[in-house]
Amino acid sequence: MEQKFGDNPVEVRDTEHYKDEYNEGFVDKWDELINWDSRAESEGNFFIDALRQRGAKKILDVSTGTGFNAVRLVEAGFQVTCVDGSAEMLAKAFDNGWDRGHILRVVQADWRWLNRDIHGKYDAVICLGNSLTHLFKERDRRKALAEFYAALRHDGVLILDQRNYDAILDEGFSSKHKHYYCGDTVSAEPEYVDDGLARFRYEFSDNSVYHLNMFPLRKDYTRNLMHEVGFQKITTYGDFDPNYDPSNVDFYLHIAEKYYDENEEPED
Known part of the structure; x- marks a missing residue:
């Protein structure tokens, strides 16, 4: 199934377009x-441990995709609500959960009006x-983060x-391809990059090609934005490692x- 980016794909910089990009074929x-x-x-158990250490039980997975993290958290004993803006992704997540013996609670929602x-x-x-990174406007990113903040309890995370992207923009793309996107039959690389767009190309084992x-x-921009909407302490890891x-x-x-x-000193 072909995606539609028009005559000049690198000019497609619209938050709403992801719904067309995640078509049934992709x-x-x-x-x-x-x-x-x-x-x-x-x-490993990075997310499970981080959530347990903070006493979290009720989890909102706002980017469920095909359900990988949601299913792992359900199997670890968490209560999970699955959200995605893509109806196709939610349907696939529900099927993946069902195949593993779980009935996932799924909700289609736009982050900007999440609550x-x-x-x-x-x-x-x-x-x-x-x-x-699917949000192209700063006001959309601020609104989404504010909605995440509002959905949390007073001591939520x-x-x-x-x-x-710092390395991609400043040094060019290279990837160990060992975290997150682990399929060894798939190529995932940027086809075009500037300060306002990273266009990634995905080629699969059957030679089909898709883009995002x-x-x-x-x-630092992301960290500052989270601070500005109200989050007090932010710890950043690189590939799950605090010393990166x-x-x-x-x-x-x-x-x-x-x-x-x-009583805690604020972060810079």
């Missing part, structure tokens, strides 16, 4: 890109899979990841705490 191949077994081995479609407060919000247009978020070389990691992962300690 979504059907997404698990080949992830490779659930290899990804589970790569990340219109979900109810109650959560101990944690997870936004994984480089998903925030946001766990959010992103590609290392994303906004290249820099690490910024030029040698594929993904950054931020754990942003909502909890306010009046």
Whole structure:
């Protein structure tokens, strides 16, 4: 199934366009890109441990995709609500859960109006899979993060990841291809990059090709934005390691705490 980017694909910089990019053909191949077994081995219990350490039980997975993280958290005993803007992704996540003996609770929602479609407060919000980069306007990113913040209990936590776009923009693309996208039969590389667009090309084992247009978020920009919407303490990891070389990691992962300690010095 062909995606539609028009005559000049690098000019497609629209938050709404992801709904067309994740068409049925691309979504059907997404698990080949992830490779659930290899990804589970790569990340280990990082998310499970981080959530348990903070006493989290009720989790809102706002970028469920095909359900990998949601299923792992359900199997670890968490109560998970699955959200995605793509109906195709949610259908695939539900099927993946069903195949593993789980009935996932799924909600289609736009992050910018998230709390219109979900109810109650959560101990944690997870936004994984480089998903925030689908928002091209700063006001959309601020609104989405504010909605995540509002969905959390007073001591809740946001766990959010992103590609290392700093290295891609400043040094060019290289990837160990061992975290997150672990499928060894898939090529995933940027076809075009500038300060406002990272256009990635995905080629699968059957020679089918798909693309995603994303906004290249820099690490410090993302951290500052989370601070500005109210998160108090942000810890950043590089490929799950707190002691990382910024030029040698594929993904950054931020754990942003909502909890306010009046005796703790604020971060710079």
